[in-house]
Amino acid sequence: MGKIIKGKIVADALNEKLISEVEILKKKGIIPKLLIMRVGSNGSDLAYEKGALKKCKKIGILSEVREFPETIPQDEFISEIKKANEDKAINGILIFRPFPKQLNENLIKYEIAPDKDVDCFSPVNVAKIMEKDPTGFSPxxxxxxxxxxxxxxxxxxxxxxxxxxxxxxxxxxxxxxxxxxxxxxxxxxxxxxxxxxxxxxxxxxxxxxxxxxxxxxxxxxxxxxxxxxxxxxxxxxxxxxxxxxxxxxxxxxxxxxxxxxxGSVTTSILAKHVIKACRQQNGGDSIYE
CATH class of the missing domain: 3.40.50.720 (NAD(P)-binding Rossmann-like Domain)
Incomplete structure (x- = not known):
């Protein structure tokens, strides 16, 4: 008979490593930050968001949620993504999907900055998985x-x-x-x-x-x-x-x-990706030296 392998023990082990990494970054005056962009208030999005915010707090990552009305026009939403791309205080961006019908995912996915795309929305990061490029972010x-x-x-x-x-x-x-x-x-x-x-x-x-x-x-x-x-x-x-x-x-x-x-491990991976993005945006592994 096989054994049940739970995710919590995996997440706990990963969290310990991430807390240590954040402490090193903080000593350098750098605090990783995640931005969550959510259109509307879908129940599953809210549940994941709650878990992600809790995990970020536990690990020491700053987090912010920007909620937009379900009727937001596409050009306005793209403008908000571009603002987040340009904000140097934000290291990782998570955009919840699927979108309401007026937002075209096949266009919007090209707008998020690949180096902040911590859940592989951008086609650039999809390509990096194919190429086994370690700078990319997988889902x-x-x-x-x-x-x-x-x-x-x-x-x-x-x-x-x-x-x-x-x-x-x-x-x-x-x-x-x-x-x-x-x-x-x-x-x-x-x-x-x-x-x-x-x-x-x-x-x-x-x-x-x-x-x-x-x-x-x-x-x-x-x-x-x-x-x-x-x-x-x-x-x-x-x-x-x-x-x-x-x-x-x-x-x-x-x-x-x-x-x-x-599912127990997924938010820890999100946190890991935010820290990785922060590190890459601030000089790579040399930041730990």
Whole structure:
């Protein structure tokens, strides 16, 4: 029987390192700052925002929220992004999506400064993931997946990894991050034939398709590490993932729970990216010398 691997212990270990980094920066007279830009008041955005603000405070990062009306015109919103780009006190910018219909994401994503884009909204940072450019910023949730695998000493080099889902939010970027760790990666999606057979060959299975308990033990290789990125509600209204944990835990070596798994690490990754952005904007690693 596999074990449940919780995210909190991973986040706590990462937080300790980040607190130390911020202390060093503060001694140099530098305090990292995150700006959150939110259009409207979507419930899931507010929940994530609350967690992000709490995490920033704990680590010592300054944070600010700029809320805009849901009816804000596109040119006005772009103007606000440009102001944030030019504000030297702001190191990282997080823009919540999706947008209301009058805001065109395919245009707006080119406006955020790539060096402040801490959740990989800009196509420049998407390209940097592809090129394995260490100056870029990958999306926080896929980065949390890799952080968990590393913390629990799950070998990635040479191992077969299967990702279910091909979104730009999770599927594609996590596949590239696994490839950058020298895993052999397969992406499954709605048109994949005999998906359980493909997935059952995976040493590492990452699931992010947005369907409650869609993955059962038929998808699991004996001894596989299973990372569940989904957040859904079951028939009783309880939070659950894309993986049927009870059915899969017997075959897996380890599996992340929902809630309490990947999501627990995501805000720590956001904080890590803000500190990285701050460092890069202030002379790189030489700042610690």
């Amino acid at each position: 926080c949730t896929p980065s949390a997946v890799i952080e968990i695998l590393k913390y629990y000493n799950v070998p990635m080099k040479g191992r077969r990894a299967v990702v279910i889902g091909r979104s730009m939010v999770v599927g594609k970027p996590v596949a590239m991050l696994l490839l950058n760790e020298n895993a052999t990666v397969t992406i499954c999606h709605s048109k994949t034939e005999d998906m359980p057979s493909v997935c059952s060959q995976a040493d590492i299975l990452v699931v992010g398709i947005g369907r409650a308990k869609a993955v059962n033990s038929q998808y699991i290789k004996e001894g596989a590490a299973v990372i569940d990125v989904g957040i859904n509600t079951d028939e009783n209204g309880n939070l659950c993932g894309d993986v049927d944990t009870e059915d899969c835990i017997e075959k897996s070596s380890m599996i992340t729970p929902v809630p309490g798994g990947v």
